[in-house]
Amino acid sequence: MPKLNLKKILLTIESAIAVFLLFNCVASAQSVTQGYKSDTLLQNGMIVGLDPRDVTKVEPINSGQYNLLHGVVVNPSSSIILVGNNSTNVYVSTSGRVSVMVNDQNGNINPGDYVALSSVSGIGDKAIVTDPLVLGKSVSAFNATDSAQQIGTVTVKDSTGQTSSLHIGYVTIDIAIGKNPLIVTDNSLPSVLSRASNLVAGKMVSPVRVYVSILVLAITAFVSGSLIYGGVRSSMISIGRNPLSKKVITRSLTQVVIVSLLVFLSGVFGVYLLLKL
Numbered sequence: 250m251p252k253l254n255l256k257k258i259l260l261t262i263e264s265a266i267a268v269f270l271l272f273n274c275v276a277s278a279q280s281v282t283q284g285y286k287s288d289t290l291l292q293n294g295m296i297v298g299l300d301p302r303d304v305t306k307v308e309p310i311n312s313g314q315y316n317l318l319h320g321v322v323v324n325p326s327s328s329i330i331l332v333g334n335n336s337t338n339v340y341v342s343t344s345g346r347v348s349v350m351v352n353d354q355n356g357n358i359n360p361g362d363y364v365a366l367s368s369v370s371g372i373g374d375k376a377i378v379t380d381p382l383v384l385g386k387s388v389s390a391f392n393a394t395d396s397a398q399q400i401g402t403v404t405v406k407d408s409t410g411q412t413s414s415l416h417i418g419y420v421t422i423d424i425a426i427g428k429n430p431l432i433v434t435d436n437s438l439p440s441v442l443s444r445a446s447n448l449v450a451g452k453m454v455s456p457v458r459v460y461v462s463i464l465v466l467a468i469t470a471f472v473s474g475s476l477i478y479g480g481v482r483s484s485m486i487s488i489g490r491n492p493l494s495k496k497v498i499t500r501s502l503t504q505v506v507i508v509s510l511l512v513f514l515s516g517v518f519g520v521y522l523l524l525k526l
Contacts, residue, residue, distance in 0.1 A: 282323055282340040291339050294350040294419055295322045295371035296384060307341055309371030315382050318366065318426060321347050346423050349373055349384065352403065352415040353393035362387045363431065364422050369403055372417060378431045378453045385422040393418070450524040462520040469516025473509040480505030 285307045291297065298317025300306040310317050320343040351358055354367045355375040363383040365376035376383045392398055393416040401417045438446075438456040446454040446462070484502040488495050 282325060282342045283320075284325075284340050285338075287339045291322045291371070292350070293322055293324050294348050296320075296349060296366060296373050297322055297339075297341055297371065307339065310366065311370045312366040312368050312380070315366060315380075318382055318384070319343065320426075321349050321384070321424065323347050342424060343426070344424050346388070346421060348419050348421050350400075350417060351375075351391055351420050352417050353391070354405075354415055357393055358387050358391040358420050360388055360390055363429065364420065365429065367415075368405055369415065372403075376429055376431060378429070379447065379451060380429050380431070382426060383429050383431075384426055385424040387420045387422050389421040391418045391420045446524055449521060454524050458523055462523050465523065466516055466520050469513055469519075473513040473516075476505055476509040476512065480509075 286303075286305055287297075287307055288300075289308055291307070291309065295309050296318070297307040298310040298314055298319045300308050301317065307319060307322075308317075320341040323340055323342045325340040349364060350371065351364060351373045352367055352369060353374070354369075355377050358364065358375045363376035363386055364373045365380035365383050367374035373384055398418045399416050400419070402414050403417060404412050404414050406412050438459060442459055442463075443454075446459045480502050484498045487498045
């Protein structure tokens, strides 16, 4: 029986470990992609989510579909690990460093900025505090005023119906889908009030503004409620004393109710402005 060469065995083991570590380092720097089908024509760099009707398919998603967020469409030649089959027509990276389409909806993007979903399907933007999730962190910049970085424009409408033009380009990001680190939880404000104020204002609101808004709303509700209560009470007493004046009293009561509603609506509008501005 030949003798075992311990030195050669140790060298073989060390070589295997070195190759394994090298492979892991390369894999961590490159994207690992999975093949999917798609009913939509997708470009490299588009942000996609899993089709809720068929998890073998992906589709471009926007800021209203964070629950579907999955990854970025990439060129399969840029990845060292590919998983797919004959029905695959698009590859999606869920990790690694990739190039992603972005616009300037929330301004220019600098290295270190987080990238989230924009209102345009398939295209990201600079993350802000109202984004629940982020796709990853940018390692390059996108300056919308630099025509060399622009690949096109898209027109969008805001909540008031006004249109604006957004510039589209690319940034390189390290994919790390997760909770938005920009979201700051303020322990001085109950979570219910925090969510409600953020929903109304579309941004983080200071506790002082929230509590002042509650006070204004409470005072407005008390005043309008007092007007209605006083008007109804006095009207009932007046009708009881003089039934023939019912029509005039009813008209007066209607006016009191209208004034009370206007007071209350004015308070609600004031609260909205206080939170929004």
